Amino acid sequence: MIQNISIKRLWPHPDNPRKDLGDLSELAESIKVHGVLQNLTVVPWFSKITGVGCDDPKKQEEMGYTVVIGHRRLAAAKIAGLTELPCVISDMNYKTQVGTMLLENMQRADLTVYEQAQGFQMMINLGDTVNSIAEQTGFSSTTVRRRVKLLELDPVKFKASAERNVTLMDYAELEKIEDIELRNKVLDSIGTPNFKYELQKAIDKEKSDKNMAKYIEQLNTFAKQIDNSSGMRYVASYYLSQNDDIKAPEDAEDVEYFYVVSNYGYITLYKEAVETEEDTAANKQRELQRAKYNALNEITERAFDLRREFIKGISNAKAKKNLVTIIEYSVNSILESYNGVDVDDMIEMLDITIAEDKDEVSFEDIVDGLRQQPERYLLVATYCGLDSKSDRYYNWDCSYSESEDLDRTYAFLEALGYEISDEEQAMRDGTHELFEEVE
Numbered sequence: 001m002i003q004n005i006s007i008k009r010l011w012p013h014p015d016n017p018r019k020d021l022g023d024l025s026e027l028a029e030s031i032k033v034h035g036v037l038q039n040l041t042v043v044p045w046f047s048k049i050t051g052v053g054c055d056d057p058k059k060q061e062e063m064g065y066t067v068v069i070g071h072r073r074l075a076a077a078k079i080a081g082l083t084e085l086p087c088v089i090s091d092m093n094y095k096t097q098v099g100t101m102l103l104e105n106m107q108r109a110d111l112t113v114y115e116q117a118q119g120f121q122m123m124i125n126l127g128d129t130v131n132s133i134a135e136q137t138g139f140s141s142t143t144v145r146r147r148v149k150l151l152e153l154d155p156v157k158f159k160a161s162a163e164r165n166v167t168l169m170d171y172a173e174l175e176k177i178e179d180i181e182l183r184n185k186v187l188d189s190i191g192t193p194n195f196k197y198e199l200q201k202a203i204d205k206e207k208s209d210k211n212m213a214k215y216i217e218q219l220n221t222f223a224k225q226i227d228n229s230s231g232m233r234y235v236a237s238y239y240l241s242q243n244d245d246i247k248a249p250e251d252a253e254d255v256e257y258f259y260v261v262s263n264y265g266y267i268t269l270y271k272e273a274v275e276t277e278e279d280t281a282a283n284k285q286r287e288l289q290r291a292k293y294n295a296l297n298e299i300t301e302r303a304f305d306l307r308r309e310f311i312k313g314i315s316n317a318k319a320k321k322n323l324v325t326i327i328e329y330s331v332n333s334i335l336e337s338y339n340g341v342d343v344d345d346m347i348e349m350l351d352i353t354i355a356e357d358k359d360e361v362s363f364e365d366i367v368d369g370l371r372q373q374p375e376r377y378l379l380v381a382t383y384c385g386l387d388s389k390s391d392r393y394y395n396w397d398c399s400y401s402e403s404e405d406l407d408r409t410y411a412f413l414e415a416l417g418y419e420i421s422d423e424e425q426a427m428r429d430g431t432h433e434l435f436e437e438v439e
Contacts, residue, residue, distance in 0.1 A: 002039050004084045009064025011045065012071055015098055017119035018105045020112075021072050028079040036077055039086040040070030043097060065089065068097050069104055095126040103137060113171065114162035117147040124148065146172065154184045164191030177202045193419030196309070200302050201423075208240035208265060215246055215267050222248040223257035223269065230280050232258060232270035237290060239266045241298050264291030265298070292398045292434050299432075303424045304389050307409065310418050311383045312349050319375035322416050326375070329412045330382035346384045350377065386412055393427045400430035 045063035067074050068090065077085055092100065102119040123133050130148075134141045150158060150171055170190050177183040182202050189198040215238050216225070226232075235257070238246060246269075249257065258270045268287060319326065352369060369377065391406045410420060410428065426432040 002086050002088055005042070005065060005087045006084050007074070007077060007082060010040070010042065010074055010085065010087070011064060011066050012074065013066050013068060013097065013101060015101075015122065016071055017098075017102050017115045017122070018071065019115060021075050024072065024076045024079060027072060027076040031073070031076050031080040031082065036073055036082070036085055038070075038073070039088050040073060041068045041090055041100075042066060042070075042087045043068055043090050043092060046094070066097075068092070068100055095123075095128075098122050098126060099128070099136060112162040113147065113150065113166070113168065114159045117150045117158075120144055120148050121151055146175075149175075152180060153187055157184055157187045161187055161190045166191040170195065173199055178206055182206065194421045194423075196306050197302070197421030197423060200306060204241065204298065204302065207243075211240045211243060212261075212267075215240070216261070218246040219259050219267070219269070222252040223259045226258045226260060226270075229258070229260050229268065229270050229283070232272060234283055234287075235269040235271055237266050237268050237287070239294050241265065241294070262287070262291055264288075264295055266291055266294060289398060293396075296392070296394050296398060296427075296434055299423060299427060299434075300392050301389065303421075303427070304387065306421075306424075307387060307413055307418070308349065308383075310413060310416075311380060314376070314379060314416065316373040316376040318416075319373075319379040323375055323378075325412070325415045326379050326382050329386060329408075330378060346380055349380050349384070383409075383412070393430065394435065398434065400432075400435045402430075 042065035044060055045066050065087065070085075070087075074085065098119070102123065105115075105119075120133055124130070128136075130141050130144050133139070133144050137144070139147075153174075174183050174186065174190070176199070177186060182205065186195070186198045186202050189195045219225075235249070238244065249255070255271050258272075260268050260270070262268065350369060386405070387409045388405070391403055391409070393401060393403050393406060395401045406428070410418075410424075414420065420428070423432070
């Protein structure tokens with residue numbers, strides 16, 4: 001039964017999953033003209049601490065009612081100056097109240113990912129299972145689990161990121177990072193042009209850390225860790241971006257070996273030798289140069305991978321929308337022959353599969369796909385003609401070098417919506433710290 005209740009006796013639900021009610025001005029103006037056309041659903045006031053109402057019926061009546069459905073209407077009605085609102089009084093328990101509010105907001109797509117995750121967790125705390133939440137909300141069990149898992153993230157950073165219109169796919173990408181602290185660090189960049197780069201950087205770091213532990217374990221079987229390589233003879237360097245196994249040298253039983261862990265992403269193996277101070281200084285200079293070159297290679301390869309993934313993710317519809325830009329760069333690429341097209345790389349980017357009874361992709365396979373997605377095939381062919389892993393912004397001595405080929409590639413990608421990360425930009429304009437002269 002609908003009855004009018006004084007607006008002074010209506011209270012917002014303390015556990016409404018939706019914290020931000022949005023802009024109420026338009027709704028308030030509509031209420032001024034037409035009134036509230038849909039009733040609110042309320043329950044007798046209850047204590048947030050105990051979850052129950054007052055023992056004294058008189059005091060319960062004085063306290064009024066808690067809104068379950070209609071928070072925006074209540075807030076807008078206050079702005080519009082109404083004194084009472086049409087309500088239906090329900091006797092639903094606290095668990096049902098939370099579930100009802102969550103479902104109502106989800107059906108209207110009113111919740112941020114952060115609020116959604118909190119709502120799911122609230123339902124779990126009240127005894128619901130992941131499967132029962134999935135049945136009630138229409139979300140898959142996997143989605144519910146993933147939303148709740150997001151609450152492992154730093155709550156302040158998570159809430160801030162949800163306000164940057166981050167996609168659910170971006171949050172799912174974070175799961176590629178195992179360490180929660182590292183995941184929270186990358187969370188700062190989610191929803192910005194730096195996210196893809198920082199994500200890949202974190203993934204690479206975890207890989208490097210694992211390789212570091214593996215290398216040290218293998219080296220400890222025949223070598224001793226030291227801090228100073230003075231007087232030592234260089235043997236080999238092991239880079240953490242690789243995943244090779246380190247085997248003991250054949251003379252390890254007769255010769256004493258040592259290794260130094262560098263801050264530049266590699267480990268150097270030495271053995272005893274007599275060196276002059278000049279030799280030692282030269283070796284250190286070469287090691288530092290080698291380390292910087294390796295670090296520049298890592299940045300270059302990571303940026304190349306990001307550019308490839310960006311192109312792979314463009315749909316045929318988006319390629320069609322940018323057809324003029326694609327054709328323009330494609331024609332330039334063909335006329336001036338900036339780079340030879342790597343057919344195998346192009347086939348991999350287009351996800352063309354080789355039939356089990358064939359050794360390689362046939363021309364007919366390529367033509368079949370091209371007829372279905374001509375714009376996307378043109379896009380990928382154009383990109384492959386422009387970009388190359390060998391294109392870089394530095395020389396063999398780690399000094400900065402302009403690259404018209406890479407500049408052209410980035411101009412093409414940015415015309416399609418690619419957002420260049422800060423580190424890529426620093427490489428591009430020559431301001432990266434690795435370009436500073438070694439003293």
